[in-house]
Amino acid sequence: MRKFIKYSVRGILLLAVILAAVAFWKREQLTRLMAVNSLFSQEKIVNNFSNMDTLFLTRPLDRGDGEVSTLPTGNAATLPDATDDWIKTRSVTSLLVMKDGMIVAEDYFLDTTPDDRRISWSVAKSFLSALFGIVMAEGQIASLDDPVTKYAPTLAGSAYDGATIRNVLNMSSGVRFNEDYLDFNSDINRMGRVIALGGTMDGFTTGQSETQYTPGDKWQYVSIDTHVIGMVIRGATGRSIPELLEEKIIAPLGFKAAPYYITDGEGVAFVLGGLNVTTRDYARFGQMFLNGGRWNGAQIVPEDWVNASTRASAPTAADRISYGFQWWVPKGAIEGEYLARGIYGQYIYVNQPLGVVIATTATDKKFREAGISDQNIAMFRLIAQSL
Template sequence: MRKLMRIAGRILAIAAVVLLAAGLWKRDEIMRLWAVNSLFAEDRIVANFSNMEGAFLTRPVSRGDGPVVPLATGEAMTLPAGAGDWINARAVTSLLVLKDGKIRHESYHLGTAETDRRISWSVAKSYLSALFGILLKEGAIASLDDPVTTYAPLLTGSAYDGASIRNVLNMASGVTFDEDYLDYDSDINRMGREIALGGALDQFAADLKDRFAAPGSTWQYVSIDTHVIGMVIRGATGRSIPDLLSEKIITPLGLEQAPYYVTDGDGVAFVLGGLNITTRDYARFGLLIEQDGRYNGQQIVPADWIAASTRPSAPTKEGKIGYGYQWWVPIGAHDGEFLARGVYGQYIYIDQDRDVVIVSTAADRKFRDKGVNRANIEMFRQIARAL
């Protein structure tokens, strides 16, 4: 009996060592998975959104070695009545308002600061759109009507086989993808865990096999579509998105801090929502777009691409919010009014007629409640009218 107990004890000891070794070996993956599962917790969300590099694999985006291009400051504005209540209700972490290229309001909330590089979430999609427009003009990509598989052959045989670049830019790929952030088993949350565990998003996209509609026939917001645009760009150029974005957009803007991307296990940038930038630097990008792609005396993004990409060209339902090439067009928008939008309350709102750019970051856990997005847009419109 004693001999059996000694043998059992040795087996348990060996098992404990094996488990400990496995735990140490997989420690980073386990910690990232824990980070994903607690990312939006009420007591952590604000800090998490300013410190994504502490939880995920990341890759820097060089700002270049040029000087910072300053943002001019104008007379401080008085925010409209109700703005303070809106800031509190929507867990706004920063608000910056530009009029005629000058800062008229800048404030930080919930313990955040001007040096925080805040997670963009889907605001990053609009950055990728701008980069795509540059590469299209340069001839790296021949046509919006080319099949995505021309540049991303890994997608052959997937649900994306037969979709054009235009379809995917418009979020009209027809690919079945569950975007419910509140459902643990949704595709968007499975994708988050894939990133946490060091998986490859290219393969994740290629493994999608189902369609709910023919490409180009129906609009449905599918975040993985933007990753496919990133695959197209990488396939067309043989270069990474961080390097291209740095060269074509970030360096000319003269940012205050170098941004960074969250990446998957292959080091591929999470282009559909993983860009992290300061509020002022978001404003610089917004000003670039508001000025038809021109900034600091240089035409960076083709003006015709700005016009095309911010027009509501996607097959959205009548009376609903419009969509272009990775830009949103609000209900009742006048020409030149559009926005970049990310979950939990991230916005770059642009009104070209009024020469206004508004950046708002937030940690709004109720962002999906009925009427919240419309109320946010109405607040931006009130701010623009008050200038």
């Protein structure tokens, strides 16, 4: 009996040593996994959204050697009375309003500051769409109706085999993908753990094997479609997304602070939601789109792509918000009214006829509840109409 106990104790001690060694060896991955599990906790979410570079692998984007392109300030606007309650209820962390190219309102909440580079979540999709339009205009991508496998051949045999570039831009790839953020085992949360553990996003994407619809037949919001757009751009140009975004958008716009991307273990940018930018620079990007893709006299994004990408073109249901090429078009939109939108309340709202851009960040844990998005859009419209 004593001998059994002695060997059992030795076994337990050996197992403890092995576990400790594994924990030390994989400490960075385990730290990131723990960060994912507490990323949206009430006591950490505001700080986390301003400091994603302390939680994940990242890649800084060089803003170039040019001067910061200053956003001019106009006469301060008095925002509607309802704005204050909306800011508190929706856990807004920043709100910046531009009218006719000038800042007329700007404020930061919950101890955030103008220098915080806030996580974009799916607002990043609209940045990638802009980059795609530039690359296509340069002739490196022939047609929206090319199959994605032409530029990303590793997708052959996957669920994306048969989908066109237009399909993934429109979120109508037909790929089966569970986007439920509240389901621990959903595809979107499994993807988050791939990022946390330093896995490969390309591998995760090529591993998608099931389709739910014929490509182009039905709109279904599938974030992994955006990664495929990134694969297509990389395949067509032979360059990384951060490198291209630095050169073609970040530097020309004169961003105030160098942005950064969350990356996977291979250094591939998390293009569907991992871009981190200051609120002023989110507004700057929106203003460039309001200007038809122009900034300081230079054409950054082709005007025809600005118009095409922000027009409702996806096969969405008639009673729902519409979708273009990685931009949203709200119900009842006037021509030139559209928005970029990310989970937890990140927005860039553009109203071209009224000359208004609104950039806002938030940590709204109720963002998925019915009617919340409509309430946010109604607030943006109220602000725009009040100026």
